[in-house]
Amino acid sequence: MAKRIDVSGLTAYYGSHKAIDDISMSVEPRSVTAFIGPSGCGKSTFLRTLNRMHEVTPGGRVEGKVLLDDENLYGSGVDPVAVRRTVGMVFQRPNPFPTMSIFDNVAAGLRLNGTYKKSDLKDIVEKSLKGANLWNEVKDRLGKPGSGLSGGQQQRLCIARAIAVEPQVLLMDEPCSALDPISTLAVEDLIGELKERFTIVIVTHNMQQAARVSDRTAFFNLAAVGQPGKLVEIDDTERIFSNPSVQATEDYISGRFG
Amino acid sequence: MTDVMTDRRPLTGQPGDPLPVSLKQARLPRWSPPVIALVSAAAGCGIGLAAGLDSRIQWGLIAALLFIVGTYALAAAVEGRRQAKDRLATSLVWIAFLLAVIPLASLLWETVARGSKVLDGYFLSHSMGTLPDAMPGGGIYHAIIGTLEQVGLATLIAAPLGLFTAIYLVEYGRGRLAKVVTFFVDVMTGIPSIVAGLFVLSVWILILGFGPSGFAGSMALAILMMPVVVRSTEEMLKLVPNELREASLALGVPKWRTILKVVLPTSIGGITTGVMLAIARIAGETAPVMLLVWGAKTINSNPFEDAQQSLPLYVFQQWQQGSEASYDRAWAAALVLIAFVMVLNLVARGIARWKAPSTGR
Numbered sequence: 001m002a003k004r005i006d007v008s009g010l011t012a013y014y015g016s017h018k019a020i021d022d023i024s025m026s027v028e029p030r031s032v033t034a035f036i037g038p039s040g041c042g043k044s045t046f047l048r049t050l051n052r053m054h055e056v057t058p059g060g061r062v063e064g065k066v067l068l069d070d071e072n073l074y075g076s077g078v079d080p081v082a083v084r085r086t087v088g089m090v091f092q093r094p095n096p097f098p099t100m101s102i103f104d105n106v107a108a109g110l111r112l113n114g115t116y117k118k119s120d121l122k123d124i125v126e127k128s129l130k131g132a133n134l135w136n137e138v139k140d141r142l143g144k145p146g147s148g149l150s151g152g153q154q155q156r157l158c159i160a161r162a163i164a165v166e167p168q169v170l171l172m173d174e175p176c177s178a179l180d181p182i183s184t185l186a187v188e189d190l191i192g193e194l195k196e197r198f199t200i201v202i203v204t205h206n207m208q209q210a211a212r213v214s215d216r217t218a219f220f221n222l223a224a225v226g227q228p229g230k231l232v233e234i235d236d237t238e239r240i241f242s243n244p245s246v247q248a249t250e251d252y253i254s255g256r257f258g
Numbered sequence: 259m260t261d262v263m264t265d266r267r268p269l270t271g272q273p274g275d276p277l278p279v280s281l282k283q284a285r286l287p288r289w290s291p292p293v294i295a296l297v298s299a300a301a302g303c304g305i306g307l308a309a310g311l312d313s314r315i316q317w318g319l320i321a322a323l324l325f326i327v328g329t330y331a332l333a334a335a336v337e338g339r340r341q342a343k344d345r346l347a348t349s350l351v352w353i354a355f356l357l358a359v360i361p362l363a364s365l366l367w368e369t370v371a372r373g374s375k376v377l378d379g380y381f382l383s384h385s386m387g388t389l390p391d392a393m394p395g396g397g398i399y400h401a402i403i404g405t406l407e408q409v410g411l412a413t414l415i416a417a418p419l420g421l422f423t424a425i426y427l428v429e430y431g432r433g434r435l436a437k438v439v440t441f442f443v444d445v446m447t448g449i450p451s452i453v454a455g456l457f458v459l460s461v462w463i464l465i466l467g468f469g470p471s472g473f474a475g476s477m478a479l480a481i482l483m484m485p486v487v488v489r490s491t492e493e494m495l496k497l498v499p500n501e502l503r504e505a506s507l508a509l510g511v512p513k514w515r516t517i518l519k520v521v522l523p524t525s526i527g528g529i530t531t532g533v534m535l536a537i538a539r540i541a542g543e544t545a546p547v548m549l550l551v552w553g554a555k556t557i558n559s560n561p562f563e564d565a566q567q568s569l570p571l572y573v574f575q576q577w578q579q580g581s582e583a584s585y586d587r588a589w590a591a592a593l594v595l596i597a598f599v600m601v602l603n604l605v606a607r608g609i610a611r612w613k614a615p616s617t618g619r
Binding site for chain 1: 432499501502503504505506507508509510511512515516519520523524
């Protein structure tokens, strides 16, 4: 069920500002691909173009192609709602729905889409919470509000919510930046398990994290502030961190940046 | 006050002075502000009596002045200049608070004292009927019915329109149309109620030829209510974090369902409060009711035909009669109107608290 992503010639704008310029890359199915690079280099913007969330931002528009197993996400007649059901997303800050209980949060994607059988709902919620390593912590208080959980639990709740709709690809936008080291470890372990079933793309500022969880790493950079971000290189994580082919990557990774 | 009295004003040295050794400093005791307030109030009364000032307002102003100056001087002497300024600001805030509360409290007191005279079960359950205005007796049942129906109809018109307008402005509105709508909503907020009344009068009664009715009044009230609903709903929808919308959209939920199932439930408490407060605002409108509903002495429970009464208009008409009995009735009706608005406010607060997203641990 995991799908392959092929991006070619992708350029994204905010109004007249070009945020990322002419990016092409492939993301392998059932693997973790990490995006690293300095702030403002367009990693998150690029991530958001992969499930058409970029155009939700006022003024956001995209040129180029994103192929999901040979189907262009930006082709004519493609419904962005259908794209987002296929390509799920986890955000930087945990954002459970405050009016819903833990159970309802996980069930939200199915309920709001109306794509479920009532009898299956309980099983799906349990499976998703187990998949997100959260089941044991919340199984006795599924009816309590999701906003009552700790930050790390909330983020895993959001992951459970994202995988409950069974997407093909899971995009994670700095999922651990608001978490403490222990919760980070929990989420990283989870990523390792999830890649058996999903294609995972993760944006991170933490290079150790990229080295720990990802199979392939893409380095983004920008020439100067206000310039569009570019993909510098993408390679196996091991190679990027030991022997990158571009000098800028080595400078960034070894801290000799700017 | 302790032994640190000797180490006076340690934190207010000249620039360049070495930092004070102790972080403690002299403080006025906690009971000093109320005592200063009492002393200055007594002094204000004393001066007022001695100088033979008639106006109690002058007494109060003298007392307030004494309180401000006294607090500042005492604090400056004991605590230092920075704390004295702090206390000056605090006392100014307190006096402003009192100035704001005194008229409110006296209004409420006056209405309760005068209104409770004739307010009883009979008054609430009977209309004026054929009772002559100068006679005691009669009631406001017809006015209560009229107010409830007119305000209810106005809410039925204005609340959905206002809600949808606000949703459009916050969730969909881009570009020129949204700006124009926002501008006109702002303009409409400032429409005097008599203008709304005249507008409906000219269209509904003069051009279309309908007679006076509760519904005609409701339309004018709805015009007044709508911008208030739009504004408050808009603010509430803007408070909903964008992350929640994005979380829902990223699950593949269509935008309209996101608004219906995520955005509105998150903000429903605030929206209801806004609508309730808008209702409270229009419940006391008199001018459009006078122009369009005309007022009546008997019960007319059909808001779509013939003249009706309403509470504010009843107050006005009774006051106009100028007899002792009608004054009493006017005050009693005013009390009922205030109670009605207060109940609406309480209900709004209750709903806001009940619907507020809980953090329950």
